[in-house]
Amino acid sequence: MRIGILTSGGDCPGINATIRGVCKTAMNHYGMEVFGIHSGFRGLVDDDVIPLTEGSLTGLLNMGGTILGTSREKPFKRKNNTLTEDKPAMMLKTIEKHQLDCIVCIGGNGTQKTAAKLADTGVNVVSIPKTIDNDVWGTDVSFGFDSAVSIATDAIDRLHSTASAHQRVMVIEVMGHKAGWIALYSGMAGGGDIILLPEIPFDIHNIGDTIINRLKKGKPYSIVVVAEGIPTVNGKKAAQYIAEEIEYETGFETRETVLGYIQRGGSPTAFDRNLATRMGGHATELIAGGQFGRMVSLHGSEITSVPLGEVAGKLKLVTEDNDLVVQGRRMGICFG
Amino acid sequence: MRIGILTSGGDCPGINATIRGVCKTAMNHYGMEVFGIHSGFRGLVDDDVIPLTEGSLTGLLNMGGTILGTSREKPFKRKNNTLTEDKPAMMLKTIEKHQLDCIVCIGGNGTQKTAAKLADTGVNVVSIPKTIDNDVWGTDVSFGFDSAVSIATDAIDRLHSTASAHQRVMVIEVMGHKAGWIALYSGMAGGGDIILLPEIPFDIHNIGDTIINRLKKGKPYSIVVVAEGIPTVNGKKAAQYIAEEIEYETGFETRETVLGYIQRGGSPTAFDRNLATRMGGHATELIAGGQFGRMVSLHGSEITSVPLGEVAGKLKLVTEDNDLVVQGRRMGICFG
C-alpha cells in the first residue's frame, strides 16, 4: 500500500511525533510506502509530494513544528475554486498520479472538515486530531494541548512572584478563541484566582469583589487567567479589557501579559509525545484494516476512532459541569 | 466536621497540591476543620497533629515534597507492636482526642493497605493514590507519574546527544521495582530503541541483535531504557547488568546512567497538579457524602472512587497487550 500524509492548520507540538508514529508502523510493520505532502492540502492541489524513508524520521519525536509544513488552504471552499482551477479535481489527480491508497490528514477542526469532504469525493481518508486548543469534537484530548497547558502554567508560575512582590493584579491571556480549555487547565494548574473562559459568562463586579475580598483576607495580589476568546468591548483584546475593568473596579495596579505564539511552539511534553505516537500508530492500523473515513480519537485511556462525518462542524467546549470547573468553584476560584 | 490528613510512603510530586485540594474544598465549601498529621501514620500513633488554616496552603500547588512529612511506619505490622506499645490503639486515641470524623490517607500501595486496615477498625477513612510508579490498582493514573515520566524523558533526551556524538550504547535505569510504567512511558517518549520492563521477559541475545541491526542500518548508537526492577544476576543493579551484557554481546562501548531520586522530587507537571487537585477535592466530596472506606481514582477522564478493600494487596502492572507496548513493537522498538 502507498499512503500520503499531510499536516494542515496551525502548528502544534507533537505533529512530527505523530508523523513518525504513522510512518514507523507503516514501514516497519506493514511494509507500506509513505509519501509526505507539503504545506497541507495545498501540496495535494499543487502535487508537492515526496517519498519518506526511515531516515526522514530521525529526531522527529521531540521536534516542534512540522517537517511537512502547513497551510490554511481550504480546497473545497467555493471561492477558492475558479474556472481555471478546480482544486478538488487537482487533488484527485495528484492522488492518482502517486497511486496513493489513503491520505492521512493531521489537523484541527478545519482540517477535519476538509478531510470529511475529501472522503465524500471517494478518497480513502484517515485523520488525526491535532490542536493545542483541545476543541476537536470526538476525542477526549488532542496532542499539543498538554504542551500548551505546560507552557502557560510555567508562565503563570512566573507571574506569581511579580504579583506578590508588587502587590498587583496580573492578568494573563492564553489561547482559546471559542474553547477555554487552555485557560481552565493552566489557570487551575498555575493557581489562578480568577479564570475566565468564552463558555462561562462573567460579571466584572463579581471579579472586582473577588479581588477585594482577597485583600481583606491578607492577600493583596491576584492572578487572573483569561482565554483570548472571552467577549470584550470596542475590539479590545481580552487581557487589556479585563485589566482596564479591574483597575476601574478596584483601583488596584493591574498588569497584563499576552502569552501568544510561544504556546504552540517547541518540543512536546512526554504526555503529548506518547499520545501523538499512539494516535499515529492507530491511524496506520485503521488503514491496514481498511477502515477509512474515520478520525483517530482518545476515549478514556484507549485509542479508538470515530466517523469523520460525525466530527466535522462540531466543537468540543468546556461546560459548566466540567469536573475542574466544579472543583475549582468549591475551592473558591472565581469563574466569573 | 473535623478531618485529619496524612501523607505516607515515598514522596512524589503533587502531594502538596492534593493536600491543598482536600483542604480548600473542605474549608471554603463545606466549612470543615482540617488537621495535619505529621510523618504519616507515625503522627497518628504519636499524636503529632496540628490544625491547618488557609494560610498553611499558600504556595502548595507547585511545591514538591510534602509539608506534612512522611514515613514508612506500618502500625498494623505485628512486630511493630510490643506489649508496651499498641500502635492501633494509640492511633484510635489520637483520633478520639482530636475528634476527627475522618482520616484522609495519601499514599502508595503500602498506604492503601494500612488505610484499609484502619478502616477495618471502624475509623472513617478516605484515601488518595499517590505514586510515581503508577502501580496502585484501581486508578488509571496516579499523580506523580506524569512528573516522573517528564523528568526521565528529559534525561533520555539528553543522552541522545552523547550516544550519537560518541557512537555509543547508553543504558538508563529509571524507577519501577515491580511495575515498568515509567520505563515504558519515558522510553517511548524519549525515543528509546530498547525498553526493558519487569513484566516482560527479555533475551539478551535479542537485545544484542537489535543493536547490531541498527548499526547495519547506519545507526551506530542505541538508547536502552531499563526499569530498576528487571531481573539481573549476582545482585547487580539493572543498568550495570544490562550494560555489561550488551558490551559482551556486541563489543560496543556502552555507558550506564541511574536516574535515581531526582525522578520523585521537584515541582509537579501541570497534568499532575490538576489530577492532584481534582483527587483532593473529590476526597472531600466523599467525606461530605459520608462515603467512607473508599480510594479516589481516575477512570477514563472521570474522577470516581473504588472500595479500599478491593485495592489493598493488588498491583497494577504493564501487560503485553498494553497499547503503548503493542504500538511500540509495531514501530520496531525492542521490548526484550
Place this chain on the structure above:
Amino acid sequence: MRIGILTSGGDCPGINATIRGVCKTAMNHYGMEVFGIHSGFRGLVDDDVIPLTEGSLTGLLNMGGTILGTSREKPFKRKNNTLTEDKPAMMLKTIEKHQLDCIVCIGGNGTQKTAAKLADTGVNVVSIPKTIDNDVWGTDVSFGFDSAVSIATDAIDRLHSTASAHQRVMVIEVMGHKAGWIALYSGMAGGGDIILLPEIPFDIHNIGDTIINRLKKGKPYSIVVVAEGIPTVNGKKAAQYIAEEIEYETGFETRETVLGYIQRGGSPTAFDRNLATRMGGHATELIAGGQFGRMVSLHGSEITSVPLGEVAGKLKLVTEDNDLVVQGRRMGICFG
C-alpha cells in the same frame, strides 16, 4: 552591628538569593543582627521593619520575587514631601529607632540614585545592583539578567517551529526600555535573524531586504527580536510597529509576540543564584570593613565595589563595538 535590608524597584530573579547571601554571612560569620525593611524605601519611611532570623532564609535561594516586597517609592523626590511629611527625616527616625548601623539597598538604577542620596544624608549605605535589564552602570553584569535572557531565549526557540511550519516572520518583543541587553543576548542565543536595540538605529528597508534575501537563499521565514524601547511612531508598541512595517515592506505574513512580565518572574538560573549569593556576601564584607557608600559590582570574574556617587544617574548601554554585536554582524545577523 545591626543592619537593615530593603529591596526596591521592579522585581527580578535572584533578589531573595542575595538577601540570603547578605544575611547568612552577617549572621553566621559576623554575628550581626539583620532587619528586613518592607516595600523598599516606603518601609523605611513608614517604619515597617522586622527582625530576620536564619529561619526566615529557608527556601530563598531559588525563590522568585522578594520576601521583603518592593515599591517604587522615591523619598527624596520633592513633590513626594509635603509640609506634614518629611520623608527623609522619617527615614532617619526609623533608622535611629532600630539603631541600624547600615542600610543595604538592593535595586536598579532608581534605587542606586536614592541610595546615594540617603548616603549623602550621613547614613551608612551599601547597595547591590539588581536588574533584568543589565543597565546599571559600574557592574559588568547584574543578577536577574541571565534569568531574563534564559526565559526570552526559550521563548524564541519555541517561535522557530511556528515560523518554519507556517513560513512566517515572527517578531518577538523583549524587555529593555533604554538598554537592549536582553534583546542582544536572547536574540543571539535564540538564533534571531534580525535584532533591534534602542542603541542602534535601524532602517526598515534594510530589514525588509534581509528578509527577502533569506527567502532567496531558501529560508522563507525569519525571527526578529526587538527591545521594547526601540523608536516607533504613533505610540505603537515595538513589536506591533515592526511587524506592520515588515508586512508592508515584504508582503510576508508576520506575527508578533510581546513576552512581557514572565521575563522577570520565577526561579533564577544557577548563574544568577551564584552571582546574587556572591554579591550579597560581599555587601556584608563591605559593612564589616566599614566601607560604606559603595555599590557591589562584578568586574571580570571578580566581585568588587564602586563608589555609589559614581553610579548614580548613569546607564550602561550596548555600544556598536560590543563583541556580540560585532561578531553577530560578521555572522550575517542584521542589527538594523
Place this chain on the structure above:
Amino acid sequence: MRIGILTSGGDCPGINATIRGVCKTAMNHYGMEVFGIHSGFRGLVDDDVIPLTEGSLTGLLNMGGTILGTSREKPFKRKNNTLTEDKPAMMLKTIEKHQLDCIVCIGGNGTQKTAAKLADTGVNVVSIPKTIDNDVWGTDVSFGFDSAVSIATDAIDRLHSTASAHQRVMVIEVMGHKAGWIALYSGMAGGGDIILLPEIPFDIHNIGDTIINRLKKGKPYSIVVVAEGIPTVNGKKAAQYIAEEIEYETGFETRETVLGYIQRGGSPTAFDRNLATRMGGHATELIAGGQFGRMVSLHGSEITSVPLGEVAGKLKLVTEDNDLVVQGRRMGICFG
C-alpha cells in the same frame, strides 16, 4: 582560505553552536571554505572530511552533541603509531590533500595537548576550549560548564523535596575528576549544605558534625554535593563512599544519586550558546589575521586568546581562595 574543523574528546553542550560560529563568520564575512572533519583527530588520520555549507548549519545553535562526531583518538601517542601506520604523517597527508590552511580543534585538555603537538609539526592550528568540567587552563570559563551546572542545580533542587519529606541526608555526585568546578557551582546554586571537591581535603568527622549540628538547629535533613573525583577507599564511587561514611558517623538515613551523563547532553543554556558563538567567531578572526598556534579564551568579559603552548599539560583547579568557596564558608557551608 580553506579551513578544517574537528571536535574531539567528551561531548558537551555548545559544540554545535561554536561550529556554527566558526563557519558563519568564515563563510559570510571572509568567504572562506570550511571542511568538517569527522570523529575528531581520527577523521584527520583516516581522511574523513566533507565540505560544510550554510545549509549544514541550520538548527545547530541549540542542538546538543556534535554534528561532526567525536573520538578520543590521540594520534601522537607512541603506542598508537605502528610501523605500518604513522598517524602524524597520515594527518599531514589529509591536510595537504584538502589544502587546508588551518585546522580548528575544539576540545578539552587532551585536545589542547594534541592540538599543540599538531601545531609543532608546522600545521596552522587554532583551538577552542570545550569542557563541562571547566578545567582548561587559560580561559576563565569554557562553554558547556554553565549548562552542566544548570542541569546539576536542577537535580539538586529536586532532591530538596525528598530530603525534607523523609528527613534524610541526600548525597549527589556530579562530574569532575580532577576539578570540582561543577560541584562548587551547582552545590552553591542548589543550596548544598556540604560540598566536597577533589581540591579541598575533607574530614568525615567534620561532615558528620555538620549534619548533627543542623539537626540541633531544627534541620533534620542535609544535601551533600560531591565531585566524582574526591578520594575514596576500596575503589568505591564518590557518592557511595560518602553516603556510607555519613550513615556510619551519624546514623541518619542517607541516600545517594549519581547524576552521570545527563550533565553533558542536551541543549546548551543561553549563556553557553553566546559564549560558544563568540569563541567560534573569534577563532575565525584569528585565522583571518594569521594568528595561529593559539587557543581562544574568555578573560573577564572579553574574548581573547593564549598561546597553545602555554595551555597544554596544565589544569585549572579550584583553589582555597576562590571567591565562591570563601563566601560559602562565611555563610556556613561545609567544604570538608
